[in-house]
Amino acid sequence: MSSVSLPAGIEPSGPRPRHVTATRIGIYAFLLIAALFFLIPLIVMIMTSMKSMSEIRGGNIFALPMQPTLDYWVKAWSSACTGRDCYGLAPGFFNSVKITVLSVPVSIVIAMINGYALSFWRFRGSELMFAILLFGAFVPFQVLVYPIIFGLSRVGLFGTLPGIVIVHTIFGMPILTLLFRNFFASLPVELFKAARVDGAGFWRIFFSVMLPMSVPITIVAVILQVTGIWNDFIFGLVFAGRENMPMTVQLNNIVRTSTGTVEYSTNMAATVLTGAVPLIVYFVSGKWFVRGIAAGAVKG
Amino acid sequence: MSTSVEIKDLSLNYGTVTVLDRLNLEVGKGEFIVLLGPSGCGKSTLLNCIAGLLDISAGQIFISGKNVTWDEPKDRGIGMVFQSYALYPQMTVEKNMSFGLRVAGMPKPEVDARVKRAAEILQLESLLQRKPVELSGGQRQRVAIGRALVRDVDVFLFDEPLSNLDAKLRNDLRVEIKRLHHRLKNTMIYVTHDQIEAMTLADRIAIMKNGVIQQLADPHTIYNKPTNLFVAGFIGSPSMNFIRGDLTGGALNIDGASIPLANYEFKAPMNGAAVLGVRPEHVVVGEEAQKMPFQVESEIEIVEPMGADTIAWTKLGGQSLTFRADAEVRLVPGQKVLIGFDPGRGSVFNGESGERI
Ligand SMILES: Nc1ncnc2c1ncn2[C@@H]1O[C@H](COP(=O)(O)OP(=O)(O)O)[C@@H](O)[C@H]1O
Ligand SMILES: [Mg+2]
Numbered sequence: 001m002s003s004v005s006l007p008a009g010i011e012p013s014g015p016r017p018r019h020v021t022a023t024r025i026g027i028y029a030f031l032l033i034a035a036l037f038f039l040i041p042l043i044v045m046i047m048t049s050m051k052s053m054s055e056i057r058g059g060n061i062f063a064l065p066m067q068p069t070l071d072y073w074v075k076a077w078s079s080a081c082t083g084r085d086c087y088g089l090a091p092g093f094f095n096s097v098k099i100t101v102l103s104v105p106v107s108i109v110i111a112m113i114n115g116y117a118l119s120f121w122r123f124r125g126s127e128l129m130f131a132i133l134l135f136g137a138f139v140p141f142q143v144l145v146y147p148i149i150f151g152l153s154r155v156g157l158f159g160t161l162p163g164i165v166i167v168h169t170i171f172g173m174p175i176l177t178l179l180f181r182n183f184f185a186s187l188p189v190e191l192f193k194a195a196r197v198d199g200a201g202f203w204r205i206f207f208s209v210m211l212p213m214s215v216p217i218t219i220v221a222v223i224l225q226v227t228g229i230w231n232d233f234i235f236g237l238v239f240a241g242r243e244n245m246p247m248t249v250q251l252n253n254i255v256r257t258s259t260g261t262v263e264y265s266t267n268m269a270a271t272v273l274t275g276a277v278p279l280i281v282y283f284v285s286g287k288w289f290v291r292g293i294a295a296g297a298v299k300g
Numbered sequence: 301m302s303t304s305v306e307i308k309d310l311s312l313n314y315g316t317v318t319v320l321d322r323l324n325l326e327v328g329k330g331e332f333i334v335l336l337g338p339s340g341c342g343k344s345t346l347l348n349c350i351a352g353l354l355d356i357s358a359g360q361i362f363i364s365g366k367n368v369t370w371d372e373p374k375d376r377g378i379g380m381v382f383q384s385y386a387l388y389p390q391m392t393v394e395k396n397m398s399f400g401l402r403v404a405g406m407p408k409p410e411v412d413a414r415v416k417r418a419a420e421i422l423q424l425e426s427l428l429q430r431k432p433v434e435l436s437g438g439q440r441q442r443v444a445i446g447r448a449l450v451r452d453v454d455v456f457l458f459d460e461p462l463s464n465l466d467a468k469l470r471n472d473l474r475v476e477i478k479r480l481h482h483r484l485k486n487t488m489i490y491v492t493h494d495q496i497e498a499m500t501l502a503d504r505i506a507i508m509k510n511g512v513i514q515q516l517a518d519p520h521t522i523y524n525k526p527t528n529l530f531v532a533g534f535i536g537s538p539s540m541n542f543i544r545g546d547l548t549g550g551a552l553n554i555d556g557a558s559i560p561l562a563n564y565e566f567k568a569p570m571n572g573a574a575v576l577g578v579r580p581e582h583v584v585v586g587e588e589a590q591k592m593p594f595q596v597e598s599e600i601e602i603v604e605p606m607g608a609d610t611i612a613w614t615k616l617g618g619q620s621l622t623f624r625a626d627a628e629v630r631l632v633p634g635q636k637v638l639i640g641f642d643p644g645r646g647s648v649f650n651g652e653s654g655e656r657i
Contacts, residue, residue: 193380194386194387196352198374
């Protein structure tokens with residue numbers, strides 16, 4: 001590159017001029033196509049949800065709706081039938097909100113304390129504890145479903161809101177503990193020693209020194225947990241009980257409840273509504289979400 | 301002088317690795333002790349044991365006459381300053397300094413008074429409301445010192461406090477620490493691998509190697525009467541010349557020369573393999589060399605002008621020899637000069653054990 005001869009009279013000086021190279025155009029073209037590829041299903045769903053049934057039957061799925069309507073969205077939200085009840089997705093939405101709002105803080109607080117204790121308060125067997133906890137991340141959860149049903153029934157929590165919160169807390173624990181342990185392990189241990197010399201104990205160090213430093217990693221954990229718990233289907237189905245079925249389970253019921261014809265518009269609207277929360281989380285959290293994925297990569 | 305810190309038969313193992321083995325150390329009240337040694341020799345480990353941040357494997361630790369072996373760090377009457385400063389990043393300078401006092405539940409007026417006094421001593425008054433990220437390295441380390449200062453402790457522990465600073469700041473802060481010691485007269489135990497810091501600050505230096513204190517003495521003795529080859533080679537820059545030879549009849553015989561040791565004060569006279577240590581600044585050239593008990597003609601190999609003086613490399617009996625000459629003396633490679641020194645000012649070591657004889 002440096003051997004390229006300059007036109008006469010041009011002396012290199014100041015910032016090097018930027019050229020649009022073929023490579024650069026290629027990269028952008030690729031990124032654009034990749035983005036479109038992943039956007040198309042969403043676009044098709046949103047367009048379809050605004051079309052009437054006759055238009056869907058007669059037309060092309062890529063065509064814009066001729067008379068866009070939000071009727072199906074309203075129906076999906078408030079009056080679509082899930083089995084015998086016809087209250088739409090709304091009850092499921094509020095159930096999911098309840099489950100998420102309770103499970104996320106509980107699991108994160110416990111994992112944070114775990115990670116803190118495992119990084120700084122090494123005790124006899126703490127490495128083993130951590131290894132066992134990590135091992136938990138690789139146990140197929142199907143294996144644990146029945147034992148947990150049994151256990152929760154024994155204490156009368158099977159099919160209740162606390163029951164599903166406990167289940168989410170347990171299953172989030174390995175990955176979240178790993179996340180926090182690695183974060184705390186990356187902090188200089190001298191900080192912890194300084195606080196010990198200053199006379200602070202386990203909780204004082206946690207609340208006064210560590211917690212204020214943990215905001216970024218906590219945001220990552222919240223994103224990980226909100227999306228994970230919101231998207232959960234199987235735990236909700238098994239453990240939440242009829243009264244607390246999350247939105248994903250309700251969505252499944254709507255899509256599978258057939259009263260004569262399949263109403264694609266309603267199904268599409270319901271699907272987009274259910275996916276809206278993780279989508280909004282992705283869009284709002286941007287870079288934090290990428291870090292979350294990087295951190296969650298070990299999840300496999 | 302009464303004893304401030306006393307360490308008795310202290311051992312520390314990490315699993316099967318023994319880092320400190322039955323170490324004994326007594327530090328007087330108000331004394332400035334420097335633990336000096338190469339990286340990994342166990343200096344920080346020893347300091348952490350004194351602070352109570354590591355569980356020791358055996359032995360006892362007394363501070364101000366009290367057995368603190370099982371005490372929590374906060375109950376030992378110590379303050380500690382770390383290499384990485386270890387300031388609480390989310391707290392202001394003021395909150396950093398007052399943290400320990402607040403944890404102890406001290407009434408606010410007294411906390412404020414102590415922080416104010418420490419800030420005055422360390423010239424931090426104008427920075428009290430800043431966060432650590434808004435401070436320079438030197439300022440951060442002063443805050444870290446202030447954090448130990450406010451707690452009004454008997455013993456200050458420093459773990460390489462200046463290692464993260466650039467050369468100029470390091471010199472400034474070194475003087476400041478010395479001034480602080482003169483003013484407060486606390487006991488200070490100071491860990492470093494920098495011999496200049498050790499020589500300039502210490503009342504006594506403890507030279508460590510592989511978890512064992514090699515020599516504990518004042519800087520002058522350490523420099524002039526090193527107890528073994530390790531200490532002799534570790535202290536001094538450029539380092540001491542070691543001339544290996546055979547000790548017989550009060551003279552060291554080397555290739556083509558015999559160095560008379562008549563005026564050397566032997567601790568334990570012996571015959572056999574020995575090493576004579578000569579400081580580069582004790583070797584002189586030219587006319588001055590003619591006055592020395594030992595003189596030899598030699599050829600200059602390399603010259604390193606340092607500004608204040610010049611370091612020259614030559615050979616003595618086939619062994620490398622460096623000396624420090626006045627910057628005004630013209631020396632060029634290849635030049636033949638007369639060099640000389642007084643073997644009585646040197647140190648003689650047993651060639652096998654490396655111990656001073
Ligand atoms: N947590 C640990 N586990 C095992 N060995 C350690 C640990 N911490 C330090 N060591 C070993 O102890 C020795 C002394 O370390 P240290 O006291 O930090 O040396 P330094 O003199 O550089 O401060 C080193 O050889 C180091 O490898
Ligand atoms: Mg160290």
